[in-house]
Amino acid sequence: MNTVRILAVDDHEMTALGYKYILEDADFTDFNVKVEIATSFEKGKSNIENSKRAIPYDVILLDIQLFSPESKDPRTGIDLGIVARAEVPNSKVVFMSSYSDNYRINNIFKTVNPDGYMVKSEIDELSLKTMVETIVKNSPYYTASALSAIRRRMSTDIVIDEQDQKILYHLSQGIHTRDIAPLIGSANTTVEARKRQLKALFDVKNGNDLALINEAKTRGFL
Amino acid sequence: MNKSYFYIIILFLLCLSCSKTKPEKAIQETPTAIDSISVWASESNKPEIKQEDKLALQLKAFNLAKNTGNDSLKALYFSNLSYNTNFITDSLLFRKINKQAILLNQRIKDSSAIGNAYWDLAFFFERYNVKDSAFYNYSEALDIFNYNDDKSSIGQLHLNIATIQMKIKDYTVSEANAVKAIEKFKFIKDDKKxxxxxxxxxxxxxxxxEYDKSLSYYKESLFYLKKTPSSNIEEATLINNIGVTYRNNEQYLKAIENFEDVLRTNNLFVKNPSLYAKALSNLATSKLYNKDTVDVENLFIKAIEIKRKENDLGSLSSSYYNYAEYKAFAKDTLNAVIKAKESERLAYAVNSNEQLLKTWQYLAILEKENATEYFIKFTALNDSLQREDRKQQNKFARIRFETDEFIAENLELESEKEVLSKQKQMWIGIATGFFLLGLSIYIIINQRAKNQKLRFDQQQQANNQEIFNLMLTQKQKVDEVKRLEQKRISEELHDGVLGKMLGARMILTGLNKRSTDEAIQEKSKAIGSLQEIENEIRSISHELSHSAYQKINNFTDSVETLLANNKNANIKTIFHFNEDENWDSLAGDIKINVYRIIQETFQNAIKHANCTYFEVTFYRNDAIFNVIMSDNGIGYNVNKGKKGIGIRNITSRIDKLNGTFHIDSSAGQGTTISLNIPVKIESKK
Structure with a gap:
């Protein structure tokens, strides 16, 4: 009987423990599951790095938000994913996040290209089990809302670059246009010009920013 | 020689009376005084007035004129008195009046009045037979009227001068003047003149x-005379003259015809007996010369009778002479001599030299034995007369020359005047230049002050804009904080609550089927975690509701920020205001100006007051927004020294808001400034 070794990284210990209890109690047909938990970014990182020298994990479950919002630490699970991809390329990476927005998901797909993405609200006993079974078979696994986000994005032929993507994202966050410029490292006029371009692209005729954002959302850019 | 000198004397008198037909003066302005003068004049002319009374009237008039205050009026009175030569019979008084008239009119620069005064004087001299003075004054008057181009007066004066010149036998010059006079008269079409x-x-x-020429002139004169509504006396005089000329030209029949014409004139004997007598005498003489002695003696006797009655001695002398001629013609030499002697006596009496000469000449023929004596007398008188005439002529020439010289002098004076006027113009130009310079300086300064005020306003406007921006930024900051808070709550919900709930769910799910002690412990932990989540949600909810109810007050926030941002750590700032009041609803200009005043006052307090404490209080009662700013600094004497720019700024700002302010300060007692501003609440929120 094989043992599938899983590392669950989540700053909420209970969540990580929950994964552990559910997965270890689950009945898999041809393998056992052993879950290790790491409750912080540092711990997760060292576990991943250590696994390189010993036995790499089969699956690494990563939460994106690993620091409390107050700590203002910019590091996230995405960084761990990048580390994992670099250190242990054979380990499968699955993100377990409460983020379900297109922007975030697509961004993760660009940078880490994970093997799975689960939106936390969609996680339950069954989905966890299915996820492990699917991943182990080298297939990607996405929960429904993650999948829809990816699909929407793929169904449109509009191509926008990273800067436009960022502008859209910041706008959706309610940031003023003139405050976006320093965040993306360009001039104010550039932001304005790009915004105009985006509006034309998304066919937002009488366009305030809200209309643009809504359109971007339905088309899977946010 | 001319035998009818006496006729000419009549003509002279005629001319003299003409000379008083001067242009009327404007006397309406002082009707009463002028009236009284003319009343007195007419009164004094009444025959019943005694000589003393006449003199009293004259003096009265003179005093009236003398005591007049107004220069022009005085001049007018004197001119008027001077003109009334018939009235002023006292020659000294007249001279005085005339002198005054000239002086006063010179003072008020009334040139025509001056001319008239000279004319009056000339007339006066002429009456007293002082020919040279008369001539001189006529010339003076003529110059003045020439200058004024008063054609009627010029003509009349030429005529008068010509008359005087004729008297001294300066015929050619006299003729020239008469021609000049006629030119002027023709110009003004005055037929009578x-x-x-x-x-x-x-x-x-x-x-x-030159009798032919003379006749043609007489005819011309008659022609013009007939064009005027003249009396037949004048016409008769003229016809008499014509008759004399005919007789002199030895055309006796024509002469007789003319004299008879004269005698036929209506009422001549009543109206002008002296002319009638002359005509009679002339007729008799003409008949005599024509060798027609019928009734001649009667005519002579009649003429002499009338003339004697009229006391016309000159003319009588002439008649006696002619009568003597008649007697001689009748071979009555004795009577002829008697008549001739009578003529001589009368000529002596009237001082008629011509007649005297004629008579002596005739007596020399009549009394052959005394002829030498008469001849010597004749020669002596004739020579002296000629000398006298020549002297007079020379004198006239000199006067004329002097007048010319005077004119030249005048011209010189005029050119001097021109120089003076040029200088005057120059001064006026300079004065105008200075005036313009001053004006432009004034305008420039004024403009500069205006510009300064404009700049000041602009500066204030800019400051206001700055504060507006500041408040806007404040609002943005608040919005940003709001947004961040929203984000924080959202993130707290998302990450904290969601994560914990997920954890609890995971644990409970994972341990659902286990019932080991360990599992039960874990489950109870998860349940505890759910309780935590409960509390967390409650607290988030509280925060939300708190932030929803909390007023965000930009205006007070701005002031608070202003006070908090002072760099001097020693100064403690306090800001009191009622949080329930909606300070943001104050009108924009109130907020901006109050903010600015607070800023200014605070700066002053930091810089100058040396205070450790600065307090701002807002309160509102009814429609008045009160701001009290006080510090505990050194203070200053409010009444002393001039207002600083700070106070002026406050004044200008408060004025703009129709408010008032009060400064309460004294040395060592700190400073308190209170503003009272009427509130106008903005209608829109």
Missing amino acids: LSRGYNLLGILLNDLE
Whole structure:
């Protein structure tokens, strides 16, 4: 009987423990599951790095938000994913996040290209089990809302670059246009010009920013 | 020689009376005084007035004129008195009046009045037979009227001068003047004066023994005279003159015809017995010369009778002479001599030299034994007369020359005047230049002050804009904080609550089927975690509701920020305001100006007051927004020294808001400034 070794990284210990209890109690047909938990970014990182020298994990479950919002630490699970991809390329990476927005998901797909993405609200006993079974078979696994986000994005032929993507994202966050410029490292006029371009692209005729954002959302850019 | 000198004397008198037909003066302005003068004048002319009374009236008039205060009025009175020569019979008084008239009119620069005064004086001299002075004053008057271009007066004066010149036998010059007079009269188309001018020419040429010419002038004179509504006396005089000329030209029949014409004139004997007598005498003489002695003696006797009655001695002398001629013609030499002697006596009496000469000449023929004596007398008188005439002529020439010199002098003066006026113009130019310079300086300064005010306003506007921006930024900051808070709550919900709930769910799910002690412990932990989540949600909810109810007050926030941002750590700032009041609803200009005043006052307090404490209080009662700013600094004497720019700024700002302010300070007691501003609540929120 094989043992599938899983590392669950989540700053909420209970969540990580929950994964552990559910997965270890689950009945898999041809393998056992052993879950290790790491409750912080540092711990997760060292576990991943250590696994390189010993036995790499089969699956690494990563939460994106690993620091409390107050700590203002910019590091996230995405960084761990990048580390994992670099250190242990054979380990499968699955993100377990409460983020379900297109922007975030697509961004993760660009940078880490994970093997799975689960939106936390969609996680339950069954989905966890299915996820492990699917991943182990080298297939990607996405929960429904993650999948829809990816699909929407793929169904449109509009191509926008990273800067436009960022502008859209910041706008959706309610940031003023003139405050976006320093965040993306360009001039104010550039932001304005790009915004105009985006509006034309998304066919937002009488366009305030809200209309643009809504359109971007339905088309899977946010 | 001319035998009818006496006729000419009549003509002279005629001319003299003409000379008083001067242009009327404007006397309406002082009707009463002028009236009284003319009333007195007419009164004094009444025959029943005694000589003393006449003199009293004259003096009265003189005093009235003398005591007049107004210069022009005084001048007018004196001119008027001077003109009334008939009235002023006292020659000294007249001279005085005339002198005054000239002086006063010179003072008020009334040139025509001056001319008239000279004219009056000349007339006065002429009356007293002082020919040279008369001539001189006529010349003076003529110059003045020439300058004024008063054609009527010029003509009349030429005529008068010509008359005087004729008297001294300066015929050519006299003729020239008469011609000049006629030119002027022709120009103004004055028929009566033309007639007189031609009459004078006729007399002149008669004297020059150019009878044809003389006759033609007389005819001309008659022509013009007939064009005027003249009396037949004048006409008769003229016809008498014509008759004399005919007789002199030895055309006795024509002469007789004319004299008879004269005698036929209506009522002549009543109206002008002296002329009638002359005509009679002339007729008799003409008949005598024509060798027609019928009734001649009667005519002579009649003429002499009338003349004696009229006391016309000059003319009588002439008649006696002619009567003597008649007696001689009748071979009555004795009577002839008697009549001739009578003529001589009368000529002596009236001082008629011509007649005297004629008579002596005739007596020399009549009394052959005394002829030498008469001849010597004749020669002596004739020579002296000629000398006298020549002297007079020379004198006249000199006067004329002097007048010319005077004119030249005047011209010189005029050119001097021109220089003076040029200088005056220059000064006026300079003065105008200075005035303009001053004006432009004033305008520039004024403009500069205006510009300064404009700049000041602009500066204030800019400051206001700055504060507006500041408040806007404040609002943005608040919005940003709001947004961040929203984000924080959202993130707290998302990450904290969601994560914990997920954890609890995971644990409970994972341990659902286990019932080991360990599992039960874990489950109870998860349940505890759910309780935590409960609390967390409650607290988030509280925070939300708190932030929803909390007023965000930009205006007070701005002021608070202003006070908090002071760099001097020693100064403690306190800001009191009622949080329930909606300070943001104050009108924008109130907020901006109050903010600015607080800023200014705070700066002053930091810089100058040396205070450790600065307090701002807002309160509102009814429609007045009160701001009290106080510090505990050194203070200053409010009444002393001039207002600083700070106070002026406050004044200007408060004025703009229709508010008032009060500064309460004294040395060592700190400073308190209170503002009272009427509130106008903005209608829109």
